[in-house]
Amino acid sequence: MIKKAGFYLFLFLLISYCLGPIFWQLITSLKPDIELTKIPPILPQHPTVVHYISVFKRHPFLKIIRNSLVVASFTTIFSLAVGSLSAFALAKLKLKGKMLILGFALSVSIFPPISTVSPLYIIIRGLGLRDTIWALIITYTTFSLPLSIWMLTNFFKQIPDELYLAARIDGCSPFQAFYKILLPLCAPGISATAILVFIFSWNEFLFALTFTSTTASRTIPIAIALFPGIHEIPWGEIAAATIIVIIPLIVLVIAFQRRIVEGLTAGAIKG
Amino acid sequence: MKERGRIYVLPAIIILSLVTIYPLVYVFYLSLHRNMPIFGISKFVALKNYMFLLKDERFWNALKNTIYFTGISVMAELLLGLMIAIFLNRPFRGKGIVRAIVLIPWAIPTVVSAKMWEWIYNPDFGILNYILRENINWLGSPFWAINAAIFMDVWKTTPFAVLLFMAGLKLIPRELYQAAKVDGASDIQIFINITLPLLKPIVLVVLLFRTLDAFRVFDAIYVLTGGGPGNSTETLSIYAYKTLFQTLQFGYGSALSVVVFLCIGIISLFYVRMLLK
Numbered sequence: 074m075i076k077k078a079g080f081y082l083f084l085f086l087l088i089s090y091c092l093g094p095i096f097w098q099l100i101t102s103l104k105p106d107i108e109l110t111k112i113p114p115i116l117p118q119h120p121t122v123v124h125y126i127s128v129f130k131r132h133p134f135l136k137i138i139r140n141s142l143v144v145a146s147f148t149t150i151f152s153l154a155v156g157s158l159s160a161f162a163l164a165k166l167k168l169k170g171k172m173l174i175l176g177f178a179l180s181v182s183i184f185p186p187i188s189t190v191s192p193l194y195i196i197i198r199g200l201g202l203r204d205t206i207w208a209l210i211i212t213y214t215t216f217s218l219p220l221s222i223w224m225l226t227n228f229f230k231q232i233p234d235e236l237y238l239a240a241r242i243d244g245c246s247p248f249q250a251f252y253k254i255l256l257p258l259c260a261p262g263i264s265a266t267a268i269l270v271f272i273f274s275w276n277e278f279l280f281a282l283t284f285t286s287t288t289a290s291r292t293i294p295i296a297i298a299l300f301p302g303i304h305e306i307p308w309g310e311i312a313a314a315t316i317i318v319i320i321p322l323i324v325l326v327i328a329f330q331r332r333i334v335e336g337l338t339a340g341a342i343k344g
Numbered sequence: 345m346k347e348r349g350r351i352y353v354l355p356a357i358i359i360l361s362l363v364t365i366y367p368l369v370y371v372f373y374l375s376l377h378r379n380m381p382i383f384g385i386s387k388f389v390a391l392k393n394y395m396f397l398l399k400d401e402r403f404w405n406a407l408k409n410t411i412y413f414t415g416i417s418v419m420a421e422l423l424l425g426l427m428i429a430i431f432l433n434r435p436f437r438g439k440g441i442v443r444a445i446v447l448i449p450w451a452i453p454t455v456v457s458a459k460m461w462e463w464i465y466n467p468d469f470g471i472l473n474y475i476l477r478e479n480i481n482w483l484g485s486p487f488w489a490i491n492a493a494i495f496m497d498v499w500k501t502t503p504f505a506v507l508l509f510m511a512g513l514k515l516i517p518r519e520l521y522q523a524a525k526v527d528g529a530s531d532i533q534i535f536i537n538i539t540l541p542l543l544k545p546i547v548l549v550v551l552l553f554r555t556l557d558a559f560r561v562f563d564a565i566y567v568l569t570g571g572g573p574g575n576s577t578e579t580l581s582i583y584a585y586k587t588l589f590q591t592l593q594f595g596y597g598s599a600l601s602v603v604v605f606l607c608i609g610i611i612s613l614f615y616v617r618m619l620l621k
Contacts, residue, residue, distance in 0.1 A: 080431070080436070083431055084442065087428060087431075087442070087446070088442070088445055090499070091445050091446055091448060091449055091503070092445060092448065094449075094457070094460050094461065094464060094499065095448070095452075095460070097460075097463075097464060097471050098460050098463070101463060109469065110468070110469055111469070112469050112470075112471065112474045113474070115471070115474075155355045155356050155359060156356065158352045158353070158355060158356070159352060159353045159355075159356040159357075161352055162349035162350075162352035162353045163349075163353065166348070166349030166352065167349055168349030168350065168353065174353055174357070177357075177360065178356075178360065180612075181360055181364045181365075183556050183608060183612055184364055184368070184605070184608075185556075185559075185560035185581065185601075185604050185605060185608050186560065186562070187560060187562060187580075187581040187584050187585060187601050187604055188368065188371055188601045188602065188604055188605040188608075189363075189364060189367040189368060189371060189601075190585070190588070190601070191371055191374060191588050191594055191597055191598050191601060192366075192367035192368075192370035192371045192374060192598075193363070193367050194588075194589075195370075195381065195594075196367065196370075198381075211363065212363065214359065215359050215360060215363035215364060216363075216364075218356055218359060218360060219360075222356060247348075272451055275453065276452075276453035276454060276455075278453070278454060278455050278562070278563035278566075278567075279562050279563065279581075279585070283589060293453065294453045294454075294455035294456070294563070295455075297453075297455050297456055297459055298455045298458075298459070298563075298566075298567045300459075308463055308466075308469075311459055311463070312463070315456050315459060315460060318452075318453065318456055319448075319452050319456065322448070322451045322452055323448055323451075325451070326444055326447045326448055326451045327441070327444045330440060330443055330444040330447060331440070333447060333451075334443060334447070334507055334511070337504070337507055337508070338507060338508055338511035
């Protein structure tokens with residue numbers, strides 16, 4: 074009995090530890106400006122949504138969210154398209170140097186972003202892509218490719234070779250077998266990979282900070298980091314913006330919790 | 345059946361080479377120059393940037409900060425992650441939802457968590473000082489600032505360790521524990537003699553991922569403190585970034601970037617050797 078109570082106390086502490094800071098941000102976002110500079114009380118005395126309104130009215134937040142959505146969606150599509158082709162060859166086709174290719178992808182994934190940011194900046198400026206979302210899509214697609222290749226190779230390997238061979242004997246070309254048989258069978262693995270790639274590009278900061286300079290291409294992390302205040306830091310608006318950004322992620326995490334965990338652990342344990 | 349796998353991997357290899365390998369060669373080339381792109385200056389100076397780096401106190405300070413940040417935060421994440429995972433390694437109702445909640449700090453953008461914690465650490469209206477009944481200027485004092493950054497990082501990244509450890513613990517057969525219990529082993533003996541050795545590969549993988557991530561830390565500290573007060577929280581990535589894009593010294597900044605790359609390479613080789621043992 075005591076053991077059980079202890080366990081639930083621990084669970085309660087763990088959940089407060091994880092959600093406490095976010096909850097505090099939610100409370101902050103609902104406080105009018107005068108209450109922000111007073112503590113106690115902790116809870117808002119006159120809850121208000123002014124900060125949520127001004128995030129959209131006084132700042133181009135809608136455009137920023139759209140940029141983030143476009144960048145993350147294109148990155149996910151490109152990374153999965155290119156990644157799944159490679160994974161298919163690595164898992165099911167005859168190919169020389171498979172280990173070499175996987176090792177190459179793995180070593181790219183540990184590259185510190187800071188090590189490539191200066192030449193990439195010069196290249197992107199040279200191509201006239203500075204301050205466009207394409208600068209971000211190209212970079213994110215590349216840096217998420219190793220993750221896509223590794224995860225999808227693992228998932229494709231789980232599909233029996235016999236299925237692929239049967240499709241080939243029935244007259245499918247390798248490519249047909251790939252997109253008619255393997256892809257649909259791998260749907261869970263593909264969605265797990267897609268979620269991780271999406272979250273990666275939704276959250277990335279260093280490249281976005283370097284390659285973007287106006288609302289034309291700025292993404293959410295940059296907008297939040299550089300939130301402009303007239304006299305002092307607008308904590309209420311920042312809190313509101315934070316909550317707006319976190320909610321879709323919380324929904325995504327709760328809906329796909331199992332997939333995300335599978336994706337994260339599959340690579341680490343098998344690889 | 346002739347299967348040509350090569351064309352399928354070609355796009356990935358081309359993209360990876362163009363956007364990672366080529367820049368890597370380029371950054372090394374840049375690091376051998378005195379380069380200020382906005383003024384159109386570029387002059388070959390051989391290893392001068394690296395010679396300067398050896399005498400640059402700000403570089404050594406950044407290296408020290410990076411090592412301190414990495415060492416403390418990775419250790420804390422590992423121990424805390426292991427503890428939480430062991431506690432959660434039992435069937436209970438609502439396990440899925442608890443796992444989802446643990447994932448939330450990991451999923452939110454680092455920038456967002458840095459802004460959140462900056463507000464929590466606020467000396468006048470922050471909830472931390474209120475709870476502790478203290479009046480500490482968390483981000484304004486060199487000692488507290490780096491530790492505040494570490495605390496934030498631990499909050500954000502421990503979930504990743506918890507998940508991997510939980511997956512690892514699930515692979516240990518329950519019979520082993522039961523047998524040990526029958527033989528009269530205590531919980532601590534079971535942990536040291538069964539759990540830890542069987543979990544060793546996962547521990548190493550978590551250590552590898554987390555060390556590499558912590559060593560290249562940028563957004564968390566850049567947004568939380570900007571490297572200050574003074575340069576007390578400036579890490580290698582932040583110093584390199586400021587050199588590149590604030591003082592616009594592309595040559596020297598690239599040399600700093602190359603050093604970060606070399607450190608990461610050495611750390612990975614070290615861990616990979618441990619893993620293969």
